[in-house]
Amino acid sequence: MVERQSPLEPVLHPGSHGNFEHGVEIILSETRPGSILQLAAWPGQEKALMAGIRTVTGLALPDGAGGGVTDGVRSVFGFAPGKFTMVDEAEGLASAFADVVTPSIGTVTDLSHGRTAIRIAGPKAEWVLAKFFAIDFALPAFPIGAGRSTMHHDVFAQIQRTGADQFDIYVFRSFARSFWKALCHASEEVGYEVQ
Amino acid sequence: MSPRRTETGGRIDRLRTIRFTFDGAPYTGHAGDTLASALLANGVTLFGRSFKYHRPRGVLTAGVEEPNALVTVLRGEVREPNIPATMVEIYDGLAAMSQNRFPSLAWDVNAINQLGGKLLSAGFYYKTFMGPVVGPLKGTRFWMFCEHFIRRAAGLGKAGTAPDTARYERMNAFCDVLVVGSGPAGLMAARAAADQGARVILAELEPHFGGSANWSGETIDGMPAADWAARAAGQLEGHDNVRLLPRTTVWGYYDGNTLAAIERVTDHKETPDKGEPRHRYWTIRAKSVVLATGSLERPLVFPGNDRPGVMLAHAAERYANEYGVLPGHRVALFTNNDSAYRAALALKKAGAAVVAIVDARPELSSEMRKLAGETEAEIFSGHAVIATEGGKALSGFKVQRFDMASGALSGDARSIHADCLLMSGGWSPTIHLASQAGAKAEWNEALQAFLPPKPTTRQWIGAGAFTGSFSTAEAIAEGRAAGLSAAGATATPAALPAVGAAPGDPDPAPVFEIKAAGKSFVDFQHDVTADDVRLAHREGFVSVEHLKRYTTLGMATDQGKSSNIPGLAIMAEALGKPIPQVGTTRFRPPFSAVSIGSLAAERFGDLKPERLTPMHDWHVANGATMYSAGLWYRPMIYGHPGETIEQAYVREARATRESAGIVDVSTLGKIAVQGPDAAEFLDRVYTNMFSTLAVGKARYGLMLREDGLAFDDGTTWRLGEQDFLMTTTTANAGKVMQHLEYFLDVIWPELKVHVTSVTDQWAGAAIGGPNARQILAACVSGTAVDNAALPFMGIVHGEIAGVPVMICRLSFSGEMAFEVYSGAGYGTHVWEALIEAGKPFGLVTYGLEALGTLRIEKGHVTGAEIDGRTTGRDLHLDWMLSKKKPFIGSAMMDREGLIAPDRLELVGIVSLDNQPLNGGAHIVEELDEANPHGSLGHITACCYSPALGKYIALALVKGGKARRGTRAYVSDPLRNRFGPVEIVSNHFFDPDGSRMHG
Amino acid sequence: MLITCPYCGPRDVIEFTYQGDGNRQRPQPASQNLDAWNAYVYDRLNPAGDHNEIWQHSGGCRAHLRVVRNTLTHEISSTAFARGDHNSVARHRAEDKS
Amino acid sequence: MAQSWLCVGRLLYSLPPSLKWMTIRMAEYSAFSLLKNALTGNKDWRPAWRKPDPKASYDVIVIGGGGHGLSTAYYLAKEHGITNVAVLEKGWLGSGNVGRNTTAVRSNYLLPANTRFYEHSMKLWENLSHDLNYNVMFSQRGCLNLAHTPAQLDDYARRGNAMRHLGVDAELMTTAEIARLVPALDVSATARFPIVGGLMQRRAGTARHDAVAWGYARGADRRGVDIVENCEVTGFLRDGDRITGVTTTRGEIRAKKVAVAVAGSTGRVMRLAGIETMPIESHVLQAFVTESLKPFIDTVLTFGMGHFYMSQSDKGGLVYGGDLDGYNSYAQRGSLPIVDEVMSEMLALFPGLARVRMLRSWGGVCDMSMDGSPIITTGPLPGMYLNCGWCYGGFKATPASGWCFAWTIAKDEPHDLNAAFTLDRFYRGMVIDDKGQGATPRLH
Incomplete structure (x- = not known):
């Protein structure tokens, strides 16, 4: 199998950077999932779609806008009415959904190449992300598993909280390198490690 | 020492x-x-x-x-x-x-x-410098000559030109309660709200929390007020739900309780830590705001009040109490209110001699007499300062008996020797943020000040001197109540810290100006005098805005913080009206000046992100000159050493027509249009039919705007019955996406269609030329690419170098050509495989310039022609305007103005003098190099055509179609290029399309 | 300015694209009534006060919203999905807020 | 160092006697009157304009005491001899956009209808201080549009050539020339959007915005026009369809002709006349000024990869602005994202300004028309005349707008220069769309 090229390759420098003498408070990494799908239901078919997600992945989506769940391998979250981002470490998830999300329920759109997944973790993750996005990252406002669609100037982002101190950010592939550089720059103040 | x-x-x-x-x-x-x-x-x-x-x-x-x-x-x-x-x-x-x-x-x-004095009175420049009406200095010349000198005399500091290497950062914050100001009121409010569990931010513009507690000399809870404040701030620091922001000025109060603040993180440091910003720009979205911003002391207006050594009373008190500095050894006080006596006493305690207390009021209260007695100063009640003495420093001043009711001076003037004169004209609450939030200030006659109105919502709540409650005890009580209320709790009685303070009546006497001979300054920085205000009155500039604009009062860097009220008072007196009838100005952001660096924040030095195609690094590594197209970077040429741009693109275009060329088209907008109604939707969106398109085929489509003008074009591929892949021009990708979403969401919600941007999902390479098919055949597996398997506008799926690809046979270059799409992560892999396969055929990579050349030769349109002012007919795309169905724009496209005979229409232009043409050159019937006129239209795109061996161009020309075959001229005075051309069809090359159809 | 997206919650105005007067009525697609088309394409109510307008949450869920906003004060009195059939989805978010 | 303003004054007196005579003869504002008054303690200056009570009727009522309303009244009196005119202003004179713009004056448009009109304005500007006997400080320091790609430079060349073919000055500048003219500019090739050249109109420049309102007010007043401040129009008087006057907060006023020049409030005022919809949206446009600085930039400058423009006032503040906030508003109150955007673009051009400070911001309400061009027309009701839709262009248009509107009112038909600026051009598909954005006002 041919390996996919990451847009971050030339700028992803593993190791500690910035003001890390007092400790590393941010860990940045690219998660490189095999599959990133958009699953979208027609109005009224949201529950059917959520059931389909459960059938294929075993993940039970909570009700409510922006709800999501992760099992560490597969993650899913709502980002718009009736629309979900579904992520799997393995490739080929689109075909698994092809029979489940029928035309009467909604559509499946493969974005596995189109989005780059960046993970930011550590005690200062909220602090660094708050430099970019005008959304409330505090845990009560943004619970674990939940997803948000937002933007930093021209860069559209979907963000899922996958841990108390951990967020997975999905950005358009073409913007990924610029965004990564900005993320590193913003993390220098607190010291960061690239994995 | x-x-x-x-x-x-x-x-x-x-x-x-x-x-x-x-x-x-x-x-x-x-x-x-x-x-x-x-x-x-x-x-x-x-x-x-x-x-x-x-x-x-x-x-x-x-x-x-x-x-x-x-x-x-x-x-x-x-x-x-x-x-x-x-x-x-x-x-x-x-x-x-x-x-x-x-x-x-x-x-x-x-x-x-x-x-110059009186000559340079307010507005003098409107009355002169106009110069003569005839001769060499007429028109604007004389003024501009004068202006040259005026500009050099004006201005304050000099801006730097060296790039600032500091960092600026942005921070988005959310909280329940934002407390602005950390005097006793702010500290109490923050504490009360925090105790309720609210998320609290406390912002203080000074380095230390405490506000007036730091210099008032009062006691709170039996300890020096400054110690109490330090303890209170320290306690807040321990709360998880409290963020303390020292050196942070909240400067803007915007809609939706969004407040803007600047934190000066490292200005006080010799060198910042690694990665530490100089300024941090906080955007705070607060559910509720406690405004505890205090008040500002006002100067008194009297002759010579600007001499170095004259300062505000509380400022002197601060220098003594907070900084251990005596602003003078022989100090005097001139006041219209009680608050300043405390300052005189503070200076006395710090070691100065207080030589005189001049009070404009005829009678002093017994408390004030007692305080004055402690200073051992000579007391002049019912007196005023009428002049100051000295050169660049104060050496003394003159006092005279003063009648507060009439403003009259009487008796002999007496000189008093002093090196520091304290003045106090009362206090103005710092209501700027409330005013920015839309609150209309109300005049309080007793306090002689504009106060904020009582808030009607929980948006903001005031406390302390901000509300006109000038005593520390009131500030403490109001602060606590405001904090509780802001946190959504109801105030309960509680024991409040006891305050030990000097007595005093907060009401000042309504004295603003002492009229005596000499310049009395109202706006210190801008040198606006009381006489200037009266001159403005005399000339009819009486509304407060006219006063400001005519005299520049309040327009200085302090934005009138000390001058506004005295200025209004003097105008009110001239008008014979009470102050509130003259008006107050609405305060606008910022409260105090903010660095532009902080406002650009993380975008300083990084205005826009770069958008890169999957093959970007390959292009750079292989000698491409990159061109920034919007946010994207695209290869312009792959130049060889020594080549000019023209030589490079001519080589690339020629090689493509002779053998084959390949170009990165990943930037084209790509939108997945999916769902049972997708075909119906496309029929409505495009001018031509898509429901009749077979699966596995693509079609060129044109979109109009609602007003009937051309909007965008591109090919759309039918990948499945309910599954289309739309392509758009690079520049319009975002606009087309929003256009589609709008119609689906707002106009036709009944259509079951999803649109998704998949621009970034696919890497695209267009390969064209006589050998293109052979090159594909050499590297594609899993499908045939011959004419039967892959006819014009056909789509096949196969593999290149182990990667799944989707190939559509379509042509922008006019050659036998194919677009090869693969997953973006495989883009470079496929690109390299194609190049490898093309090597035996002399395949070239080509950039935007050659792409443009090939399309000009074919007469295809792009954004230069679809410029928002052209119709489908103007571009000879009439054949695409279906008559079988309505579509977006169909109803409006036949209005008289859009079918007029003199519209600009697309034509081809051939240079007849074998000289290059320029984009943006105009076309005329008769050449007049001295006085260019009679433009018929302009060149939209031009190139040297290797296929034709000529310089050619596309142009939009009035009634262009009818002019085909006629002579005209390019007229390009900006670049001094004039010459004969022939107007021809836009289809220069292979007009019947035999090459691309093979 | 904050606009409360029924799906995403209160968000900064920077995330939204203004799409104008929400009172405009698009004629039937096949209509040849040029007056009606002219009114739809070019005429605006433009009131000084409450205004019924369309916004797209382009930097968020990308849904279009029908917003009633006062053009004198910028106060927003209501937001809902322009697509009526999405408004039930919004309930959860509204409950989160309260 | 001949830096003193006094030196400048002295220069005036060293002019040849004939020129001096010309200067003095024409008006009461002059260096001599200034000196004379200075010697008498500035006690004898008169109000710049009277404060009359409104009369019961006029030949013409102009609603709106902004730049356009005042210049209309001025040219009605001066060019057409119509002096029985009232200008009604709801607040203080010049409180609308003439008092809150970024002062640029230029005629560098693409489409002929706009270019001709704004060039007429430019010619009036060039003699305006003399004409009004009021120094409006029109400074022809040039306006430079920066181009950042060769394609954009071609686009500017198209516009510049269009101007030249109508007799308007325009030239292209190279990066090196630009660097010499504006030394603080980042002209490096490594800039995110490198500067590849620019389009310069040398005759463009800036003027002192408030002075324009005051100068026209004084000029109109001296020709007999009544300027009535604090007089808000609350309704229209009608005889059938015909407009015969207005009701105001200061009583009813009748007139043969009622002209509306209230850009920013057009929707509100037209609604009083029963016209509910217009091809206009009111949007807020912010502007900014820095603290005073010594001379930093000697031209008006615009950025090509965003929406940013800047000049420096004679007082030394950098005056600059950018895009609309992007939504309907009558609030004169801006939003933060545009602040950030404008400052970012400013620093992309001038990294050295990061430590300079923004002192003041304000918002103006713009009538954004559906094609970005203005409306100066008879109607839409009998007895009414309408001037609106100025988008960003209102200030520089002030002289020509008043001049053309006065013509239209006096002669009941448009002048050639405003013949294209009709209200029905949208319906007819005759839009004048310099930006090519269609009916999307926030994009004009």
Whole structure:
């Protein structure tokens, strides 16, 4: 199998950077999932779609806008009415959904190449992300598993909280390198490690 | 020991000595000093020069409202102009310079302007400098000649041109309660809200929390107020739900309770830590705001009130109590209210001699008489200061008997020797943020001040001096109540900290100006005098906005913080109206000036992100010159050493037509259009039919705007019955996406269609030329690519080098051509495989220039022709305007203006003199190089055509279709290019398309 | 300015694209009534006060919203999905807020 | 160092006697009157314009005491001899956009209808201070549009050539020339959007915005026009369809002709006349000024990869602005994202300004028309005349707008220069869309 090229390759420098003498408070990494799908239901078919997600992945989506769940391998979250981002470490998830999300329920759109997944973790993750996005990252406002669609100037982002101190950010592939550089720059103040 | 430093007292760290320079001269101060306090401690009294008259000026205040003592702070080559010395914390190596003087602060040639005096009265420049109406200086020349000198005399500091290497950052914050100001009211509010569990942010513009507690000399809870404040701030620091922001000015109050603040993170440091920003720009979305912003002391307006050594009473009190500095040894006080007596007493306690207390009021209360007695000053009640004496520093002043009711002066003037004169004209609550939030200030006759209205929502709540409650005890009670209320709790009775304070009546006497001979300043920095205000009145500039604009009162860097109310009062008197009828101005952001760097924040040095195609690194590594197209970067040419741009693109285009060329088309907008109604939707969106398109085929489509003008074009591929892949031009991808979403969401919600941007999902390579098919055949597996399997506009799926690809046979270049799409992560892999397969055929990579050349030869349109003003007909795309169905724009496209015969229509242009043509050149019937006129239209795109061996262009020309075959001229006066051309069809090359159909 | 997206919650105005007067009525697609088309394409109510307008949450869920906003004060009195059939989805978010 | 303003004054007196005579003869504002008054303590200056009570009727009522309303009244009196005119202003004179713009004056448009009109304005500007006997400080320091790609430079060349073919000055500048003219500019090739050249109109420049309102007010007043401040129009008087006057907060006023020049409030005022919809949206446009600085930039400058423009006032403040906030508003109150955007673009051009400070911001309400061009027309009701839709262009249009509107009112038909600026051009598909954005006002 041919390996996919990451847009971050030339700028992803593993190791500690910035003001890390007092400790590393941010860990940045690219998660490189095999599959990133958009699953979208027609109005009224949201529950059917959520059931389909459960059938294929075993993940039970909570009700409510922006709800999501992760099992560490597969993650899913709502980002718009009736629309979900579904992520799997393995490739080929689109075909698994092809029979489940029928035309009467909604559509499946493969974005596995189109989005780059960046993970930011550590005690200062909220602090660094708050430099970019005008959304409330505090845990009560943004619970674990939940997803948000937002933007930093021209860069559209979907963000899922996958841990108390951990967020997975999905950005358009073409913007990924610029965004990564900005993320590193913003993390220098607190010291960061690239994995 | 510095000459003016007290032996003890103050909140400076006397063990830490700090060295700095002012105008190159070395000085020392202590940690905790501002530049103003440190210079005062060194006996410096001359800080700056005023704007117009270049009068010598000292320090008037101790805070953000300082109008006089402005300096430029230097960090190497980087300059920061117009910073109040009162706001600069000194650090080792600080270099500050005075401004607006030449050659030196003490000897300034422009001080000659003072002789101009009455000639340079308000608005004088509107009345002169117009110059003669005939001769060489008529028109605007004479004024511009004068303006040259005026501009050089005006202005304050000099902006730097060296790039600032500091960092600026943005921070988004959310909280339940934002408390602005950390005096006793703010501290109490923050504490009360935090105790309710609310998320609290407390912002303080000074380095230390505590506000007036830091210098009031009062006691709270039996301890010095400053200690109480430090303890309260320390307790707040321990709360998880509280964020303390010192050195943070909340400068803007925007819609939706969004507040903007600037935190000066490292201005007070010699060097910032690694990655530490200089300024942090906080955007705070607060459910509720407690405004505890205090109040500002007002100067009194009297002749010579601007002489260095005259300062606000509380400022002197601050210098003594907070910084351990005596602003003078022989101090006097001129006041219209009780609050200033405390200042006189503070200076006395700090070691100064208080020589006189001049009070405009005829009677003093017994408490004030007692306080005055403690200062051992001579008391002049019912008196006023009518002049000051001295040169660049105060040596004394004159007092005369003053009748408050009539303003009349009487009796003999008496001179008093003093080196510092404190003045107090009462206090104005700092209502700026409330005003920005839309609150209309209300005049309070007793306090002689504009107060904020009582809030009607929980958006904001005021506390302390901000509301006109000037005593610390009131501030403490109001602060607690405001904090509870902001947190959504109801106030319960509680024991409040006890305050030990000097007595005093908060109401000042309504005295603003002492009318006597000499210049009495209202706006210190801008040199607006009381006479200027009266002149504005005489000339009819009586509304407060006219007053401001005509005299420039309140337009200086302090934005009228000290001058607004005295200015209004003088105008009110001239008009014979009460002050509130003259009006107050609405305050607009910012509260105080903010660095532009902080507002650009993370975008400083990084205005826009770069958008890169999957093959970007390959292009750069292989010699491409990259071209920024919107946010994207695209190869312009792959130049060989020594080649010009024209040579490179001609080579690339020629090779493509002779053998094959490949170009990165990943930037094309790509939108997945999916769902049972997708075909119906496309029929409505495009001018031509898509429901009839077979699966596995693509079609070229044109979209119009609702107004009937051309919007965008591209091919759309039918990948499945309910599954289309739409392509758009690179530039319009976002606009087309929004256009589609709007119609689906707002106009036709009944259609079951999803649209998704998949631009980034696919890498695209277009390969074209006589050998293109053979090259594909050499590397594609899993499908045939011959004419049967892959007819024109057909789509096949296969593999290249182990990667799944989707290939559509379509042509922009006019050659036998294919677009090869693969997953973006495989883009470079497929690209390299294609190039490898093309090697035996001499395949070239080509860039935007050759792409443009090939399309011009074919007469295809792009954004240069679909420019928002052309119709489908103008571009000869009539054949695409279906008559079988309505579509977006169909109803409006036949209006008279859109079918007029003189519209600009697309034509081809051939240079007849074999010289290059220029984009943006115009086309005329008759050449007139001296007086170009009669434009028929313009060239939209041009190139040297290797296929035709000529310079050619596309152009939009009036009635262009009918002009085919006629002569005309290019007229390009901007580039001095004139010459004959022939107008031809836009289809220059292979008009019947035999090449692409193979 | 904050606009409360029924799906995403209160968000900064920077995330939204203004799509104008929400009172405009698009004629039937096949209509040849040029007056009606002219009114739809070019005429605006433009009131000084409450205004019924369309916004797209382009930097968020990308849904179009029908917003009633006062053009004198910028106060927003209501937001809902322009697509009526999405408004039930919004309930959860509204409950989160309260 | 001949820096003193006094030196400048003295220069005036050293002019040849004939020129001096010309200067003095024409008006009461002059260096001599200034000196004379200075010697008498400035006690004898008169109000710049009277404060009359409104009369019961006029030949023409102009609603709106902004730049356009005042210039209309001025040219009605001066060019057409119609002096029985009232200008009604709801607040203080010049409180609308003439008092809150970024002062640029230029005629560098693409489409002929706009170019001709704005060039007429430019010619009036060039003699305006003399004409009004009021120094409006029109400074022809040039306006430079920066181009950042060769394609954009071609686009500018198209516009510049269009101007030249109508007799308007325009030239292209190279990066090196630009660097010499504006030394603080980042002209490096490594800039995110490198500067590849620019389009310069040398005759463009800036003027002192408030002075324009005051100068026209004084000029109109001296020709007999009544300027009535604090007089808000609350309704229209009608005889059938015909407009015969207005009701105001200061009583009813009748007139043969009622002209509306209230850009920013057009929707509100037209609604009083029963016209509910217009091809206009009111949007807020912010502007900014820095603290005073010594001379930093000697031209008006615009950024090509965003929406940013800047000049420096004679007082020394950098005056600059950018895009609309992007939504309907009558609030004169801006939003933060535009602040950030404008400052970012400013620093992309001038990294050295990061430590300069923004002092003041304000918002103006713009009538954004559906094609970005203005409306100066008879109607839409009998007895009414309408001037609106100025988008960003209102200030520089002030002289020509008043001049053309006065013509239209006096002669009941448009002048050639405003013949294209009709209200029905949208319906007819005759839009004048310099930006090519269609009916999307926030994009004009």
